[in-house]
Amino acid sequence: MTTIQVVSALTEIAQKTRLAASKLGVLASEEKNQAIDAIALALESAQDEILQANIADCEAAVADGIAKPLYKRLQLDEHKLRDAIAGVRDVGKLDDPVGKVQIHREIDTGLVLKRITCPLGVLGIIFEARPEAAIQIVSLAIKSGNGVILKGGKEALLSCTAIVKAIKKGLSNTAVNPDAVQLLTTRSEISELLKLDKYVDLIIPRGSNSFVQFVQANTRIPVLGHADGICHLYLDQAADLEKAINITVDSKIQYPAACNAIETLLVHHSIASEFLPKVAEALQAKDVELRGDKRTLEILPKIELATAEDWETEYSDLILAIKIVDSFEEAINHISEYGSRHTEGIITEDITTAKTFQALVNAAGVYHNCSTRFADGFRYGFGAEVGISTQQMPPRGPVGLEGLVTYKYQMCGDGHIVSNYTGANAKSFTHRDLE
Numbered sequence: 001m002t003t004i005q006v007v008s009a010l011t012e013i014a015q016k017t018r019l020a021a022s023k024l025g026v027l028a029s030e031e032k033n034q035a036i037d038a039i040a041l042a043l044e045s046a047q048d049e050i051l052q053a054n055i056a057d058c059e060a061a062v063a064d065g066i067a068k069p070l071y072k073r074l075q076l077d078e079h080k081l082r083d084a085i086a087g088v089r090d091v092g093k094l095d096d097p098v099g100k101v102q103i104h105r106e107i108d109t110g111l112v113l114k115r116i117t118c119p120l121g122v123l124g125i126i127f128e129a130r131p132e133a134a135i136q137i138v139s140l141a142i143k144s145g146n147g148v149i150l151k152g153g154k155e156a157l158l159s160c161t162a163i164v165k166a167i168k169k170g171l172s173n174t175a176v177n178p179d180a181v182q183l184l185t186t187r188s189e190i191s192e193l194l195k196l197d198k199y200v201d202l203i204i205p206r207g208s209n210s211f212v213q214f215v216q217a218n219t220r221i222p223v224l225g226h227a228d229g230i231c232h233l234y235l236d237q238a239a240d241l242e243k244a245i246n247i248t249v250d251s252k253i254q255y256p257a258a259c260n261a262i263e264t265l266l267v268h269h270s271i272a273s274e275f276l277p278k279v280a281e282a283l284q285a286k287d288v289e290l291r292g293d294k295r296t297l298e299i300l301p302k303i304e305l306a307t308a309e310d311w312e313t314e315y316s317d318l319i320l321a322i323k324i325v326d327s328f329e330e331a332i333n334h335i336s337e338y339g340s341r342h343t344e345g346i347i348t349e350d351i352t353t354a355k356t357f358q359a360l361v362n363a364a365g366v367y368h369n370c371s372t373r374f375a376d377g378f379r380y381g382f383g384a385e386v387g388i389s390t391q392q393m394p395p396r397g398p399v400g401l402e403g404l405v406t407y408k409y410q411m412c413g414d415g416h417i418v419s420n421y422t423g424a425n426a427k428s429f430t431h432r433d434l435e
Contacts, residue, residue: 050076134163
């Protein structure tokens with residue numbers, strides 16, 4: 001297909017999506033919930049087809065030499081699919097984020113202002129080789145009244161195709177036009193998607209740092225997303241060591257390919273000699289490769305020496321870098337230098353220290369005495385997430401329904417004109433908030 005043909009075909013897809021989204025955006029909550037339930041049922045019915053497609057994707061990926069972390073993300077077994085479908089139903093149970101009155105204010109007698117939430121329009125979402133992400137994204141898009149154009153990783157092409165086929169089939173007998181959900185299948189379509197600012201309202205890229213930067217540099221469409229997930233856990237001098245070991249292990253090994261798994265462990269020097277041998281034993285029992293600074297190697301002489309590159313690497317694997325710090329301030333400085341503003345944690349029984357850490361650390365999630373793996377839309381009670389944003393402006397962190405709506409101002413009057421509120425005999429505004 002020539003570039004002109006790609007552009008023409010993609011423009012037609014985007015136009016169809018926008019038209020379907022405009023109708024979806026004004027549907028009643030009950031109609032959207034019925035569509036979400038239909039999606040869940042259709043996915044359950046297509047389970048065998050979806051899992052077989054994923055097996056084919058995995059086999060092809062292995063033949064192409066896929067990296068271990070990416071392979072773990074690609075795999076979709078019965079349990080992952082079940083959990084994803086459960087997430088769809090959870091989204092259906094959430095309050096409708098559309099049509100909420102945020103401001104209801106009398107400007108003057110008979111002149112009333114409202115600020116009301118509304119859908120963004122059409123989302124363009126480019127995600128890594130996690131096929132279940134397509135399920136989460138579509139359910140959130142439908143609930144928030146948005147159309148969605150998906151582009152999954154090439155490794156998950158068959159899986160995503162089977163998933164979207166089932167979703168469209170589920171939507172076919174509901175008030176939601178199946179055109180509200182589209183799937184792109186080629187890499188060349190990404191660049192063209194980024195040019196469709198007339199039809200696409202938000203791009204959410206989920207991938208490497210370089211890819212996110214590429215997207216940001218090549219589109220006029222607003223971009224929401226995160227790149228690296230370099231997360232830290234700081235073991236304070238007042239840490240409970242038993243808690244610290246359990247939380248460290250969970251934060252690293254529960255799902256090492258996830259962006260909220262820790263990559264660096266910072267340990268206060270006063271507890272290092274007691275803590276490090278114990279945590280090393282627990283981690284190495286789970287096949288975690290440890291790398292440490294020179295001071296760490298004095299306590300754990302058999303592990304590999306960490307280099308400067310280790311502090312700025314997202315391993316997404318069973319590898320953990322360890323650094324001993326002399327103070328709370330040194331830990332904060334290290335996180336400020338190398339952190340990706342994703343999720344950071346502290347283990348301490350000193351509440352003042354914990355509160356100070358949470359106030360000073362600039363990240364979407366700052367945790368005290370719990371695993372960084374809790375940074376997830378499903379675990380937050382959002383039902384699912386379209387991604388995690390590490391940007392400073394909201395939405396930040398796991399982006400669920402509330403991050404997929406904007407608002408508009410509606411004003412109703414009775415012949416009111418601005419001229420009456422200016423000049424020598426200007427009327428005054430009442431600016432009275434209403435129930």
